Amino acid sequence: MAEDRLRAGGGRPGAWIWISAIVVMLIGVALAVGGVWLITLGGSWYYVAAAIGFIVTGVLLVMRRPLALWLYALVVLGTLAWAVWEIGFDWWPLAARGDIIFLVGLWLLMPWITRRLTAAGRPPAAWRGAGLALSASLAVAAVAGVVALASDLHDQAGSLPGAQAAAGQTGGGGVPVDDWQAYGHSSLGDRYSPLTQITPDNADTLKVAWTYHTGDIRGPGDPVETTYELTPLKIGQTVYICTPHDWAIALDADTGAQKWKFDPRIEERKNLQHLTCRGVSYHEQAPGEAAAPNGECPQRIFLPTADARLIALDAKTGQPCPGFGQNGTVNLWEGMADPKAHAGMYYSTSPPVVTRDLVIIAGEVTDNYSTDEPSGVIRAYDVNTGKLVWNFDPGNPDQTAPIGPGQSYTKNSPNSWIVSSADEQLGLVYIPLGNQTPDQWGADRPPNTERFSSSIIALDIATGKLRWVYQTVHHDLWDMDVPSQPSLVDLDTAQGKVPALVQSTKRGDIYVLDRRTGTPIIPAPERPVPQGAVPPDHSAPTQPFSELTFLQPPLQESDMWGATPFDQLACRVRFRSLRYDGIFTPPSLQGSIVYPGNFGIIDWGGLAVDPVRQIAFANPDYFAFYSKLSPRKQTGQAEQGGAPTSNGGAEQQKADELGGNPMFGTPYSVDMGPLVSPLGLPCQRPPWGYVAGVDLKSGKIAWMHRNGTIRDSAPVPLPFRMGVPSLGGPIVTAGGVAFLTSTLDYYVRAYDVTTGRQLWEDRLPAGAQATPITYRSAATGRQYLVVVAGGHGSLGTKPGDSIIAYDLPGRG
Template sequence: MAIVITTIVMGLLGLALTAGGAYLVSLGGSVYYLITGIAFILTAVLLYMRRPLALLVYALIVVGSLAWAIWEVGFDWWQLGPRGGVIVLLGLWLLTPWVRKPLGFQSPTGNRYPVGATPLAVSIMLAIIIAVGSMFTDPYRIDGELPEESVAAAPAMGNAVPPGEWHQYGRTNYGQRYSPLDQITVENVDQLEEVWRYQTGDVKLPEDVGETTYQVTPLKVGNSLYLCTPHNWAIAIDATTGEEKWKFDPNAGLNPDRQHQTCRGVTYYADSAAQPGAPCSQRVYLPTSDARLIALDAANGQVCPSFADQGTLRLEAGMPYNPAGYYYSTSPPVVAGGKIIIGGAVNDNYSVRSQSGVIRAFDVDTGELVWNWDSGNPTQTTPLPPGQTYTPNSPNSWSVFSVDEELGLVYIPLGNQVPDQLGMGRSESVEKYSSSIVALDINTGADRWVFQTVHHDLWDMDVPAQPVLLDLAQEDGTMVPALVGPTKQGDIYVLDRRTGEPIIDVTEEPAPGGAIPEDFTAPTQPTSALTFKPEPLQEKDMWGISMLDQMVCRIRFHQLNYEGRYTPPSLNGTLVYPGNFGTFNWGSVAVDPERQVMFGMPTYLAFTVRLVPREEIPPKGADEKGSEQGLNRNEGAPYGVYMGPFLGPLQIPCQAPPWGYVAGADLRTGEIAYKRRNGTVYDMTPLPLSFKVGVPGIGGPMITKGGVAFLGAAVDNYLRAYDLTTGEQLWRARLPAGGQATPMTYAVDDGRQFVVMVAGGHGSVGTKPGDYIIAYALPRN
């Protein structure tokens, strides 16, 4: 019976490999699967005939597959496993007496003896030895060290923030995510323990949109932490004990047309002209998902009625269209020069009748509009007269701004015009400002300079991250005001923030053509000398749990249009790599302004995009509006678009890991010092396995003067600490939910340094939702 079952399995596997392999060859792919499929069929036939030659043929399959696999991918265990796992397991089964005895010989006394199988045993042993050895190699790892010396003894960090506090999203308005606290060090970070845990009570609801996420970085002022929740509650808690001080619910409600239900942070402001202790002398500004900005008294959470209309500013004012749920701010505004400056998120790919991406500055005390900068009408920055509206569907900014008050500039990361994948009909100003970093005058809103990171963007490569500011040392000893701009496509642009001119070289590289007839592609695209862009995918990079789903991914790879980065969208289907999540996203990077180095989490996931003519789009469905997965309807445009991660039949990425790293780079030289796989599959598989594959993530890092970098973000639920110099993981703490937020740190009155992490999960990456705020510190002496 055993040999009959084995024969059937071998035959079926051979037929599948032969059929799939033949199709793959017809697409220009590898002949391995066709040859191996035929060999499997031959093995099955020999088993059926009870011929010992079956074991020799199978030994040749093992040896040939091993040689082919090493030729393709070297000694990468995660690549060798899918190629040889099934083959080795079947080989071990063929070595068992239940299979070998029917192939053996029968003695005159009637006893049957197993056939010899030395060639097969040797080949299997060789394969196992190579597989085990490859577990201790990592061909993708870069080992090196960042310089440890302090280049700038007293670096500029932005606005004045006490060392033990955290006043803005990135601690200061420079967005460095760097703390001068040094109690926690490389030597003692492994002693961190949980101090307190607070639950907000704001949990994901069954009727929530899929993109319900918890991405907040709390602020720390005095002895209070200020934060928001996915449903836009504002909360203050005691920074030492984690006890709630006050909670404010704006009653933003639920709306299925919202693409995102999240809040990345609130904005703190202290009115220097007010009497200390006076009502609303210190304020917290809360953006909501129903397009409001609300001013709250930081002392008690009461609404400040002197701001705007009884404490509430309505951001839909001046918009050309106003379907509820299509426009709101997911990121905290910035305060500079007596103004609160805010952008907003426009739903991606819902409709061409979308709101403007206007950036507006309001008087921080009264809420009166001071200026507006609309990338569709960039020269008219004075407040619009009654009855006039902003430009529909102009590029928007949904991420966090940075500010240099000495230069009088606010730095805006700009997105794309909806629809993201269709570029026909864009205006001259849209072509200029789309997917760029723009420096605006704080006082007037006029643009001082613009640096475009993608020309004629057809891939949703909006600039997602807060630009990071620092003063960068030059070889001649001078300090240049610099800006570090991480991008989805993997380039890190280091610019002179006075002019937008590159400090680290930027070159224009040829880009693929082949857009649909109504559209066009830019002939070149910019690339920074400091880049984490991935190598172009090849067929050998396709992956799976087994050789069968890997073969399917190889077939799919050849079916899609792909000529490397910036292959344009198509009716056939296009592979977009890096994909829509980007190499870097809103989590940005953390920068040490003293050592002049950066720490980040580059992520690599391919997406697919397929344009659909309007007449072929199916009737409107509940989940077919606009998102990173599924059908984006693009109402009013000639095409919709199907998009999503490039996944295999088992819904795992078709591209081989690693999908995520931690990395460090020297900002003075532009050199990448190290890249290490980050994260495990512990929360990605039915079994809790801690294989360090290098997993994707979304969130941001934080650095301390103690030489430690902290990062959650990965799709396994951990907060981790790393040696900033080497990237080595030093400590981790298990989180009760996904850690897709950016950690922060501060000091309390007794001198202890706390690290705080929000654990609430992320709808798009599928991590566990929650409502946790957790503080860690070293044990008391």
Template structure:
């Protein structure tokens, strides 16, 4: 008699599927047990056992394996809808793999062997499995028509408010933020919402500054060029300056600073190498170099007269800590400034490791002064250079005043043999200045190390992670507002403060808007420092490590882009297994919401220290009272390691332990993104949005996921619209268009500011991790200019491009 139950080659496919389900099910069950012990979801244990049993039954050619699979697939659909609803990206790891396997199980090549084994002539596709697969794919289809995290709305874009010249760039883009007010706004409207989709490339150049074999890992091309003096001026990571023709990109002159390696054999040991831009000074704009009445108390020295040999100058901060003044017309050093055109910024701040101190952002230039801060290396030691801000005579380069947050009232120039306060909070982001009021606005960082503050003295605690207003003539504090109390998360204000006039219930007020990593947009009256948008002190998680403490409350602005608190259901992955591993990791770490203190077990910091906003800042249209921003959302982990253990790890690591040393502190720290085993973010997309804010209502009106995963896919560049982070800022124009080029995919995009609709995009040859700018060329045409040089740490492709776009002649 023929044995219908004997194994045959036709059963290979169902057996292989069954083996896969058995292996995955066992792994899920094992992980599910671990997750339950941490207080997490029971789904993975139950589903893992069910999938494993279903696999065993399929290997044994039992039809009951299909019935069981149908049951667990339907149960998975119900569980998924309960956790995340009709939200496509969170549904992917929960259902996609199981739905596809269910579809495969319905194929005749699977059903036929099972039918033969059962001794029946009919197929074995059970109605339950058909229903389960239809329901799973139906849910996937339905989720394509929902957008639970998208906010739709329209901002009234009527230009009804007067715009002062200091708030708007026009034919020129004379300062890093458009103007000294940092608004990232242009009054040009030739390119507008009706024709932006016609933009085409006008020209491109390559600067020739590419990372060499011994470059720092974080070499970044973040430059926003200036357009002024009928010339474009830009800098490169290795502190070279190019002067370009604005209509052709042809080089007018080039200056190479010949960076000093500061005693090192190469640049590989430097923390990073960055130039965000240069500053421009034109003596004629001030009617000569004499003091204004507003600056009558300012003491100037040197050749501060209108017959100076460099009446128009470019100020370049270099990666080896010099401030160089160049003749804007010729590119030659201005001989009367400092030592043959250069001021040594290492004076009074040494010692430090090579690359451990320099200015990454351009200085502020006023009638008489060039004012500059500096970067210091995060989490290297407790003995880093001072965070001093210094004002030099714009002509002679002599020191006029210095503001050191560790000694804030002594602003007279320091003596040649004295030292500024070591390790005091620094100002690495761009500053803004209100010359009419004689006030300078500083986004002040926190004292290193970032994640341990047990040894911070009261003087530095006072100004740490604050917005500080100084009198520009003396450097004395006018007012300050702390934005994070006892900062243990590296939440220092990273972006240029924006100065504008804002219509409020109490009338129009001059305000300063400070974007922050933690997601709040703090709005203050820039005369008094009083909040214009309410700030609430919210209770904060407690329980710092031994030797440290946490603030009981933290200030949160009513105008913010803060994401909801993470939950286990927010954990994500490409498959059910790495999603489960993310949930296990989430439950293994300490997390009590924003401002969870760093810990020995490891804590989640969300938003992480790349911010909701970072150095790219925001763009404000003062005529329409609107704000355009590209918030990002990535969770990070902070794990403190006791000193003795950290030292042992360092000694035993052949290629480094991954620790940030915090030498001199009782703890080192390990910082990293919260990633799945497949190196994807553990929290579900979107990871980067664009948003529009009505400033008069202090309200986020619209918000959309922005960008694709095209350039992060390991094999096939699929343009999946996930919403990816952007590192680099936006600009906005009177044409109702905003531009942004900093996303993880290599595009520059144009948006309708009123609605957020993407109107145009162009492919870039490298990461565009810089803030674009716009200007009018000699031909009368408006150009959009983008730097595409990549970012070593952000992971975008490196390059050395500057690219200009304009409308075709018949589309202007």
């Protein structure tokens, strides 16, 4: 009797088939609702077909028909066929399309399900043929998964020209071989060291030599974007660093022991958008150069601060140089209009360029807050006295002589927030410019803004006069600032050796220009781009597209991704709901996809260039964003702009509290951010981050490999090498090794520059969104690698305060 009840589906074991049927039907209903929505938007019909399969399977389970397994086998095979047709044997997109379906199939094969599928009048083994069919379909899906797992459709194998034996004999840009004297190693900005002690053959033996903790930890009152984006310097036997709160610290190059520390005691403001210091700058009095008053500070460190000061410090003692400005300090608010109203909205996050007898500095302004913001002026000061020598205001470019008393620079002109480069032989400084804020609205931009936004400019070092300008994005509505330091390298071409400038960009194009004239060496023809900006704004009809590019094809619905079919379906609906016509789709009231996103394919870390081999190492990223314009009510006082304080009206308060982008002074605010699923995962399929090698002579990408794992991004620490974004830059050495720390997982890695093969990695105690350096100790002869692991607030990586040096065991 008991056996008969179980066979008929009665009793407690039979409850599983009801539960399973309900779950299967609920999955079907969820897919049906989303699938119908997707169809109305012009998307795939698959989800509705799959929904029907799930719902009917659930009904057949309730009826205890073996046909349920036959039908579900068709769902499995149909899903597999559709997935392979859409994306091929690409493991992560394939797995996301079939994971839930595969697991449900395994569940339906469990004996507490199959042995209930024996309705009255059917033999007890009636389920076996259906079970065999479902098992076979799952086996086919598993084989397809194994094939996809063994494939790497995103790997581009290749090699770069080999290393040259003489590469390590001299330093570039006048920097001694052992040192790293500027943010980009030298004023050339190539991030290249001529050292050869660390090679592809021994890099895997690198060990920690010393660790220093700065003690500067992010506090509860600090802005979200409190970051360690530091690139240290090494001069002689001293390493110089700064911290987010602008402490300047000197360390022993062999031991990491602190030599001195200077705290400028910055005036912190709640409206600071960033709190970071990417580095300090160095100047040493050259033979024949005019000495500082009283011979003070023959070697000096220049420290920019978050309250808009430029401080000169004695490199030996860390004390301010009293003859520079006022007691060692130049106030960068001088000449700015309405400094009290704009307090906290301007400062230099990046170290200045020191060239000849000048220190040249620019600054960032608060993004997307209003049309009434500080000037983007670039200024040159005497390195000894701090006297203003010239100023280049993009809003008033012809007047470079120092402004007089009572005069002020043009408000809200395009600014430069990253490091510049200099060629002292040509007498030019090369400055990457950002956009005029707000980024997503350009209806009222004046002619000089249209000329200089998102461009590279060359200025005469001595006078600040404009020599040439090259614009990478016309009428920028996408925050596509020129985000990184230009790299200066002499290239062999069919016309002979040409002094070149290599500029990476957020949009992924690499512009290679003759740095004498700004003329492209690698062609960058103008091409039509999408139109239809919200009136009265407009879009530029064309944009310059370099033939050397990391730009990938436009996104498609099939590129949408998720951990399960459900969040992938949600991403497909979102993709179809937003406007997207490819790169340069204008911001819209509907909402637009921004791809490449504001994060950039290459951001402030830039490229590392080997000037001898004439190659580059890059870490491109791929992450879509969205932007959506929303009409705003006029709110009087808030509409006048000014500092984002809590007393500027209800709307201004809301913008402060929510971290919004109010764009005061325009008809709209803008909502923007990464394009992610309801689970917070990227909506586009991986990989999201690579390392890549570029042959600058041929203008070709030689190799490209996924880079980084989701260990520190996933809810559980899974070491899947999916390729994750990186924010920060690489360095290369004459030894043929590149180093990178800036991925979202907490590692420092070494690579063979020739092939991109990973040679070594070491776990770091925190996020390392910074660019490392390498140097050699004159005292011990050891080559060190120094990395910074302090975290990045806006990326959510673990905060810290570690400066870590590595070297080769037994060396020296």
